[in-house]
Amino acid sequence: MDQYILDNVDRFHKLVQRWKPQPASKQRSSAQGSTESNPNMIVAARLRVLLKEELDLGLPQAVFPRPSAPGVLDIHELKRPVRGLAELRSADFRVDRAYGPDSTTEEIYTDIVKPLVPWAQNGGIGTLFAYGQTGSGKTYTVSRLEKMVADELLGGDHSEKRTITMAMLELAGNAAYGKRFWHSTILTNLLNKRGPVSIREDAFGVIQLSGALEHRVSTTSEMLSFIETATALRRTEATEKNDASSRSHAICRIRIQQKPDAPDDDADGMLYLVDLAGSEAARDTTNHDAQRMRETREINASLSVLKDCIRGKAEADTAAADASSKRKPHVPFRQTPLTKILKHVFDPAALRNCKTVVIACVNPCILDSVPSRNTLRYAETLRVIVPKVVEIKYDAKVPRTWDNKQLRSWVRSNSGSPPVDASLLAPSETGIQLLRLDPSEFQDRCVQTPGVTAQQAMLFYNKVWEMHIDSQRNRQLPSKSKSKAVVVPTAGSRPTAASDALEQGSSRDISTGASSIHFKERIRPGMVVSWSPPPELAETLSDSKAFALILCPASAAGPHARDYQGSPVQAEPGQNGGDSASYLCALVMAKTHSETYEMNLWRQVVVQVGQMTGEVILKYDTAARSWLNHDSDVD
Numbered sequence: 001m002d003q004y005i006l007d008n009v010d011r012f013h014k015l016v017q018r019w020k021p022q023p024a025s026k027q028r029s030s031a032q033g034s035t036e037s038n039p040n041m042i043v044a045a046r047l048r049v050l051l052k053e054e055l056d057l058g059l060p061q062a063v064f065p066r067p068s069a070p071g072v073l074d075i076h077e078l079k080r081p082v083r084g085l086a087e088l089r090s091a092d093f094r095v096d097r098a099y100g101p102d103s104t105t106e107e108i109y110t111d112i113v114k115p116l117v118p119w120a121q122n123g124g125i126g127t128l129f130a131y132g133q134t135g136s137g138k139t140y141t142v143s144r145l146e147k148m149v150a151d152e153l154l155g156g157d158h159s160e161k162r163t164i165t166m167a168m169l170e171l172a173g174n175a176a177y178g179k180r181f182w183h184s185t186i187l188t189n190l191l192n193k194r195g196p197v198s199i200r201e202d203a204f205g206v207i208q209l210s211g212a213l214e215h216r217v218s219t220t221s222e223m224l225s226f227i228e229t230a231t232a233l234r235r236t237e238a239t240e241k242n243d244a245s246s247r248s249h250a251i252c253r254i255r256i257q258q259k260p261d262a263p264d265d266d267a268d269g270m271l272y273l274v275d276l277a278g279s280e281a282a283r284d285t286t287n288h289d290a291q292r293m294r295e296t297r298e299i300n301a302s303l304s305v306l307k308d309c310i311r312g313k314a315e316a317d318t319a320a321a322d323a324s325s326k327r328k329p330h331v332p333f334r335q336t337p338l339t340k341i342l343k344h345v346f347d348p349a350a351l352r353n354c355k356t357v358v359i360a361c362v363n364p365c366i367l368d369s370v371p372s373r374n375t376l377r378y379a380e381t382l383r384v385i386v387p388k389v390v391e392i393k394y395d396a397k398v399p400r401t402w403d404n405k406q407l408r409s410w411v412r413s414n415s416g417s418p419p420v421d422a423s424l425l426a427p428s429e430t431g432i433q434l435l436r437l438d439p440s441e442f443q444d445r446c447v448q449t450p451g452v453t454a455q456q457a458m459l460f461y462n463k464v465w466e467m468h469i470d471s472q473r474n475r476q477l478p479s480k481s482k483s484k485a486v487v488v489p490t491a492g493s494r495p496t497a498a499s500d501a502l503e504q505g506s507s508r509d510i511s512t513g514a515s516s517i518h519f520k521e522r523i524r525p526g527m528v529v530s531w532s533p534p535p536e537l538a539e540t541l542s543d544s545k546a547f548a549l550i551l552c553p554a555s556a557a558g559p560h561a562r563d564y565q566g567s568p569v570q571a572e573p574g575q576n577g578g579d580s581a582s583y584l585c586a587l588v589m590a591k592t593h594s595e596t597y598e599m600n601l602w603r604q605v606v607v608q609v610g611q612m613t614g615e616v617i618l619k620y621d622t623a624a625r626s627w628l629n630h631d632s633d634v635d
């Protein structure tokens with residue numbers, strides 16, 4: 001095929017000149033309808049210049065950044081048809097930034113790498129990966145970027161006097177060292193004569209690298225000399241594409257200690273500059289012996305896991321930022337030593353702030369169109385688009401719209417006396433996140449405030465929920481009326497008690513004029529009353545408010561009917577009228593949320609009219625799945 005391409009170089013030039021770009025393909029990844037890329041995860045592509053030997057052979061460039069569409073790269077390949085002349089096959093890929101052969105490393109540094117330095121100086125974790133086919137310019141790019149980072153960190157007056165330490169590590173498969181067991185890897189310290197480094201996770205889940213000595217650096221030249229020593233020691237091998245190809249991942253770890261006056265719990269900032277081992281296309285491995293084949297497999301496998309981790313973490317960050325998302329993307333960071341070392345970058349449970357930059361290095365020569373296409377496809381899949389954020393408008397009556405500041409101020413003025421310490425209840429939560437808290441967790445946080453009792457905590461929890469339920473109900477009502485047949489009220493009409501009772505599920509008497517008659521005169525099955533239980537019964541009822549649902553006159557109950565304490569229900573003769581008349585009733589019990597009730601039809605009691613104190617109007621609330629005390633007509 002290579003010879004076929006060489007024979008058709010002129011035709012390739014003509015076809016490319018005639019080629020008209022199509023609108024760039026839509027993002028082939030998940031989030032549709034959005035164009036914003038993740039600001040904490042930048043994926044760039046760098047096309048290296050054509051090398052002298054490629055130019056000498058007259059090989060043309062086949063990958064081009066599209067000038068009219070920033071971030072889009074077009075790649076052309078020559079296709080050999082069964083019959084006739086060579087045809088052009090083109091594809092486009094989209095990344096966040098595309099740099100052509102004319103772009104300098106300085107330009108790339110200023111654009112996407114430089115912001116990682118102040119980020120790490122302020123306690124964040126900045127990571128740079130250079131990925132690409134062997135011979136595509138990864139080491140060239142990373143080594144120059146390392147120098148610029150060194151200059152940024154330690155050049156100038158360096159007056160802030162942060163302590164900076166660095167370690168240079170190399171991670172290679174066993175096969176790279178001629179070992180038989182290809183599934184394990186060897187991590188060595190390049191600044192300590194390749195001393196072995198082991199990866200351990202401590203009891204707090206923090207990865208510790210024992211053997212990775214950290215060297216303190218105070219000048220740019222000191223840092224550069226460490227980088228040079230490490231680079232010279234790095235394991236290289238001649239590949240089809242590169243005479244001195246790195247067959248290992250090189251990790252430059254720079255730790256930036258916080259300023260001396262920073263609080264003790266401020267973590268050190270970290271910068272990881274990772275020059276990944278080059279991937280090799282299958283056709284470039286035809287001359288490899290078994291050991292080199294194993295090595296290539298190891299490298300490709302670890303790069304594949306790295307891709308899953310970078311993408312998984314970006315998706316996890318996007319899901320975490322979207323309060324309505326319940327997705328929990330899997331990040332397989334434990335699968336390879338490289339991703340395990342970078343656990344705090346990839347673990348979705350890690351609390352550190354991370355910024356990641358991936359530079360996909362591409363050899364634009366026509367002979368490498370296939371691996372270049374694979375590299376760009378790899379880069380494109382790393383790009384996670386941030387879904388369009390639906391702005392939630394603040395509403396003082398709707399807890400789901402509150403941010404942490406609004407929530408805290410509401411907690412301070414509505415949590416009773418003493419007020420619940422809002423910073424203990426909601427250190428970072430928004431309204432919606434507070435509503436997701438388990439009731440016991442909510443109450444545990446409340447009682448951490450000195451003086452706040454468990455009962456106050458419970459009442460406050462109920463209050464938050466009531467407010468939420470009310471706000472949801474108010475939101476639902478208008479949309480409900482849309483889907484139902486609309487009853488157009490006639491002039492002057494207003495909802496009657498009967499229609500209200502029938503539509504809403506209420507215990508209100510539906511007969512007209514009922515409200516003008518004293519409740520004792522119109523006792524009926526289905527009415528809910530408040531009553532004063534006798535002391536012996538009051539003790540067994542946990543709730544101070546005793547409500548009962550009237551079932552039937554006690555005289556109508558069968559001869560074998562018993563109340564919930566086992567006493568006969570039937571009325572004694574002579575108790576048929578006035579205050580001495582008695583009714584079989586079901587207990588209405590308060591639920592954990594205050595002012596919400598449930599009917600206990602199986603807990604029946606006999607209530608005399610004289611014990612009844614008023615009618616209670618209960619309404620069924622579908623959102624709370626409970627009866628709410630809507631109105632009381634207490635005597």
Ligand SMILES: Nc1ncnc2c1ncn2[C@@H]1O[C@H](COP(=O)(O)OP(=O)(O)OP(=O)(O)O)[C@@H](O)[C@H]1O
Nearest residue numbers: 048049134135136137138139140242245246277278
């Ligand atoms: N932007 C560039 N300008 C000039 N020369 C470059 C550029 N990028 C790479 N090169 C040259 O290309 C060759 C291969 O580059 P390099 O060793 O960086 O590739 P690599 O991707 O690290 O390869 P491997 O994965 O095999 O280690 C080197 O000779 C390097 O000097």
